Amino acid sequence: MLHRTRAEQVLEIYEDFVERFPDFKSVCEAEPEAIENELSSLGLRWRARNLHKLSCEIERRYGGVVPRNKGELLELPGVGNYISSAFLCFSENIPEPLLDTNTVRIIGRLFNLKINDSSRRKKDFETLMRRLLEFGDCRHFSFSMIDLAEAVCRPSSPLCHECPLKLSCSFYRRSHDETDND
Ligand code: SF4
Structure with missing residues (x-):
């Protein structure tokens, strides 16, 4: 919806x-x-x-x-990778990475990865998300990513100075260095 x-x-x-x-x-x-x-x-x-x-x-x-198994979910009509992962993560709190335009944007900026239309299907983004999910519960982590993408790490003019991740972020460090060197 x-x-x-x-x-x-x-x-x-x-x-x-x-x-x-x-x-x-x-x-x-x-x-x-x-x-x-x-x-x-x-x-x-x-x-x-x-x-x-x-x-x-x-x-x-x-x-x-609803089955809790990714393979069975993917056999259901209209269910693809994103919907099955979203169900497992939000409903069952099973660590499944949610890769969409928003989460890919954050991961790309944090780790200095090139972002394009196919990034959400790329293995390196998925691997990084899986590693990050080891540090917290999937449901809270994914809700936090959605909120961060909407309120702070926006597509244009991200509010880096307000961002809780700025000290670990490549994008922030780069833009900070450029400002310092001006
Ligand atoms: S510091 Fe800026 S670019 Fe990095 S995650 Fe936060 S808002 Fe996004």
């Missing part, structure tokens, strides 16, 4: 949705059009179809309980 819309706007739609469809069974038993209508204001018609298919598969294969 957060694909294209800000959290504050999604909240009410999400709450209505889970009240009307509290589990996978209720989503599966509904007409696909009913799910589409619920999500239409978010511009997610295609995702509504996937959600219906996904709910029916979870009901059919796993009796309505």
Whole structure:
């Protein structure tokens, strides 16, 4: 639901949705059009179809309980690497790296790695995220990364002086040195 819309706007739609469809069974038993209508204001018609298919598969294969295994998750319709990792991390607190535009931006700046569109699929980013996850719990770590990316390590004009990571950050050190040398 957060694909294209800000959290504050999604909240009410999400709450209505889970009240009307509290589990996978209720989503599966509904007409696909009913799910589409619920999500239409978010511009997610295609995702509504996937959600219906996904709910029916979870009901059919796993009796309505989402599997905790990455391989099984990836076999479900509409579930790719990011969604399966997000489920394992946020719901189960299993250490799975979440690589998206935001986390890749932070990691790239911290460790001076080149960032481009394919960075989130690169092994070195994944390896670094896995190493970092060894130092804390996955759920809190990933929420912190999301908050940091939104509030401080923004795509342009990052607020480095306010950043708790600045003393370990290559980007900060480089820009600091350049300012000192001016
Ligand atoms: S110091 Fe700046 S570039 Fe480095 S992580 Fe913090 S906000 Fe991002």
